[in-house]
Amino acid sequence: MFSPFLLFAAAAGVKQVFKFPLSVSSFCFYSAVANVILFSCWGTWTAGSSFGPRYLCEAALFLCLIFPFCFRLPDVSRLLREMFILAVLFSLFIHMTGARQGDHSWTSRVYVEDSLPAAWKWRDSQLVWTMIGGPDEPGSTAVGK
Numbered sequence: 001m002f003s004p005f006l007l008f009a010a011a012a013g014v015k016q017v018f019k020f021p022l023s024v025s026s027f028c029f030y031s032a033v034a035n036v037i038l039f040s041c042w043g044t045w046t047a048g049s050s051f052g053p054r055y056l057c058e059a060a061l062f063l064c065l066i067f068p069f070c071f072r073l074p075d076v077s078r079l080l081r082e083m084f085i086l087a088v089l090f091s092l093f094i095h096m097t098g099a100r101q102g103d104h105s106w107t108s109r110v111y112v113e114d115s116l117p118a119a120w121k122w123r124d125s126q127l128v129w130t131m132i133g134g135p136d137e138p139g140s141t142a143v144g145k
Contacts, residue, residue, distance in 0.1 A: 002052045002094050002127065005087040009063040012070035025069035032062040051098030051130060094127065101130050 013029030039055040076084075 002098070003060060003091045004094075005084065005091045006060060006063045008084050008087065009066040009070075013063070013066050016066075016070060023069065025066045028062040028065045028069075032059040035059040035062065051101075051126065052095070097131055 010029070010032070013025060013032070016023060016026045016029060019026060035058050036056065042055065
């Protein structure tokens with residue numbers, strides 16, 4: 001996940017799921033879930049070679065819209081507040097890493113021999129690949145592992 005702080009928005013959205021009438025936060029949560037389901041059914045990964053989950057940008061927007069309605073930082077426990085702040089800082093680190101380094105040709109290696117299942121392997125994920133500057137094992141590629 002490229003934006004760990006969004007887990008807090010998703011958790012806040014889950015708490016709103018069965019509340020009626022449908023609130024803005026419920027609508028945003030349902031929209032984010034629908035977006036994830038839609039793109040998880042997509043047959044190819046042709047979003048280009050850039051850093052991050054290009055297809056999930058819309059879901060991230062809807063999750064961010066949940067924050068003002070469901071997650072008031074002063075009202076939560078100190079531990080939860082600190083975890084949220086750490087998640088935001090880690091998210092910033094991840095995005096700065098991607099902006100600074102690009103994807104180290106990760107996308108082009110995944111497309112070798114049209115090996116799209118390799119795009120979903122955690123061990124050779126784009127995030128791991130970019131943070132260490134290549135595959136996690138010397139001499140390996142994302143394809144075939």
